[in-house]
Amino acid sequence: MALLALLATLPWWAGDLYQLHLAALIAAYWILVAGLNLVVGFTGQLSIGHVGLLAVGAYAFAILAGRYEWSPWIALAASGGIGGVCGLLLGLPSLRLPGFYFAMATMAFALIIAELSLALGNLTGGGVGLSVPSFPVPFDTPAGFYLLLLGIAILITWLTWNVARFPWGQALIAIRDNPVAAESVGVPVFRLKLAVFVLSGITAGLAGALFASLQSYITPDTFVFELGLFFFVCIIIGGRGSILGPLLGTAILTALPELVAPLAKLGNLFYGLLLLAVVLLVPEGIGRLFEIWFARLRPKQPASHILQPDTARLAAAIRNGHQP
């Protein structure tokens, strides 16, 4: 709660506009990562190409709201819908494939979207790019837009938290840990995978629209493949099967290269090193590491109780049969 209040009042105490922009960027990324987390962290489908869906949402918003001058709200909803449809089209063939094949299919999807955004120049502006309109009053200022992003991010977090909390989430984890066993106890494996993937497509479309509006100008170079890798790394580093972990991962990984200048020069090399370190040392993710530390810090439960047998009652029970 205190954290929420802190986040909500950020525009009034943030040092400068750049920090506010960074916070808004984290929120936009998180909207995508929250949906992707259900796919990667819970269902265990390693999608490394969600940047393609982000690009689809961004271009849909830029074209609908910019060129056809739709209301940004309707365009935002449409971007989410288009993201969901693309998720469905991508998921239908690829979710049937085993692990590495699926990862390659999503990577190929990201490359295809990058290719199409360059090739379909009269729709997307080609290499020149498109300018993206901002949202109407009161969301046209940096502070207002940040609050809008924060609101949507909280909504999405709450949504995914609900999915994870209820038997749905358990079924997803079952699919991740053992698909054959999950199927044998009646989990509709493919349908659930597809539903979660479409949901992640919708959040990616929404995130793309908001991200595009935040950046105010998009080109195919905005959506490099490494950005998809970045989302993926956020989740793995944060820890699979958790929501707080990836949230922290997104916030830290977005902010760190901006605040520590030498890391920005290393860029994606830094993400690669981080991913390798996490996979080799703590495959459960940093979030799990925190849990272990917290468990250590907490006062220990009393180790043992000495049980005194109630001999009188025992003797009586033996004498009278089983009456108490």
Added chain:
Amino acid sequence: MFAVLVTGLAIGALYAATALAYNVMYSTSKVLSVTTGHLAMLGGVFGAWFVTSLGWHPLFALPAVLVAGAFAGWLTDVIAIRRVLKRSDEHLWLLSTLALATILQQAVGLWWGTEPKPFPRLLPQDFSAGMADQKYWLPIITTLLMAAALELFYRRTLYGKLFIAMSEDTFAARARGIETDRIRAASFAIAGALGALAGFAAGQLTFAFFALGLTLTLNGFIALAVGGLGSNIGALVGGAALGLLNAFSANLIGGEYQNTVSVGALILILLLKPEGLFGARNVRPV
């Protein structure tokens, strides 16, 4: 039309060579490494560095490139595979090789630069040969030689037979006293050398470019999946088919749809014949 055919076969040979490297690693570890394409990229970049920057004769650069590739392959095993395979988590190797591939690509990008740089001539030949130029036939010949050498290696040498034994059943091989860890490391080194050799031979076609690895990882994998996982003949056929498809589609509908066409073909093949053209049918684990 003949030009398109030759270009397609040449680039297809590079894809096929990448698929062969995939196969060598897959046979001993059942791992499909994301770094496979990057091994070929290293071959191209190191080749250009040795010959152009350091001024070595191509004949000396070739063994140096092979050693560098073998070292990179061996490093893949040591860093990303060895510890991960000991855990039972199924897809951890995907993450670790992906991380290593990113590190390799970005490190080369920082060191070598992000612009494609020209690759030197390997053989003395002037530029008037047209379609008989070395940049077309060099990768094709190299890949065919590689496939033949692998086949001889598997059939005629003891080490090759150990590879086959491990690809059939690693546990049984280990129970028979085969040092599976060492064989696996050797297979990764061989795959690294093969990948680097392919990148070296095709360097004049692709240029020395740091981002080539990811494209090759994807296209080599498509060639492999189309031809059938584990089959070397399949890798050759798949690579050639993919290269021809790319070249002809670039000629007919434009080069900007290259990935779209090849992935479309992959999905079509996987829907019709999931095990690939020459692959063994997979039994589902229960």
